[in-house]
Amino acid sequence: MEFLSVANERFITTQVTKLLNARTASKDKDVIAAVKGLIETELAAQLPDRPETEQIIRQLLEVEDRTHADLFLHALKAYVIPFTYPQAEVVKKLFKKEKRLRLPKLDAYDWKSVTYLSWKDSGTHRQYFVTRQDEDWKTLQGVTQSDTVKGICRICRHHTLVNLFTATVKGKAEDAFTSYSHYICEDPAVCNANLDNEEQIFSFIEENLKRN
Numbered sequence: 001m002e003f004l005s006v007a008n009e010r011f012i013t014t015q016v017t018k019l020l021n022a023r024t025a026s027k028d029k030d031v032i033a034a035v036k037g038l039i040e041t042e043l044a045a046q047l048p049d050r051p052e053t054e055q056i057i058r059q060l061l062e063v064e065d066r067t068h069a070d071l072f073l074h075a076l077k078a079y080v081i082p083f084t085y086p087q088a089e090v091v092k093k094l095f096k097k098e099k100r101l102r103l104p105k106l107d108a109y110d111w112k113s114v115t116y117l118s119w120k121d122s123g124t125h126r127q128y129f130v131t132r133q134d135e136d137w138k139t140l141q142g143v144t145q146s147d148t149v150k151g152i153c154r155i156c157r158h159h160t161l162v163n164l165f166t167a168t169v170k171g172k173a174e175d176a177f178t179s180y181s182h183y184i185c186e187d188p189a190v191c192n193a194n195l196d197n198e199e200q201i202f203s204f205i206e207e208n209l210k211r212n
């Protein structure tokens with residue numbers, strides 16, 4: 001039964017790493033118990049309130065080592081809701097004003113690893129975003145510079161390789177465009193792997209669209 005978002009799964013993965021790090025750093029039972037308590041609180045606050053969630057938390061807290069963690073995380077995939085992706089025809093409609101839209105290779109994605117769809121056109125340096133929020137598609141587009149630097153990604157908030165993305169947003173007045181720049185992960189797949197809270201991509205798109 002699928003009930004976890006991809007971002008939920010990323011968040012659980014982060015908590016597993018936290019537990020393994022604590023187990024490596026300390027043999028003190030009280031220290032481990034304290035870390036477990038924190039993990040339990042964070043997971044209960046962030047994950048859907050369901051009986052299965054309790055079971056997942058219990059199993060997570062029993063993870064002893066890397067091998068055990070990998071087995072746990074592998075089994076977790078069965079609970080993950082894949083990203084509802086748009087068909088090619090829908091993508092074309094979503095970006096109908098784009099004259100030379102290059103479509104992403106939709107069959108190349110693992111949709112259980114995607115919180116948002118983003119792809120770049122290496123010829124035009126355009127980058128596109130699509131999210132699914134309350135049964136609606138939300139989109140954003142802009143231009144990405146090819147220079148890569150180390151920095152904090154505005155979407156996933158991780159320190160990683162980023163480049164400057166400038167959103168182009170149509171203003172209220174006809175022909176008025178405003179632009180807004182952020183450093184974001186160079187690779188959307190890396191960003192999706194880091195993103196453990198889907199609100200961060202929703203607010204990123206929202207914030208850019210409001211700037212006019």
Ligand SMILES: [Zn+2]
Pocket residue numbers: 153154155156157158184185190191192194
């Ligand atoms: Zn990122």
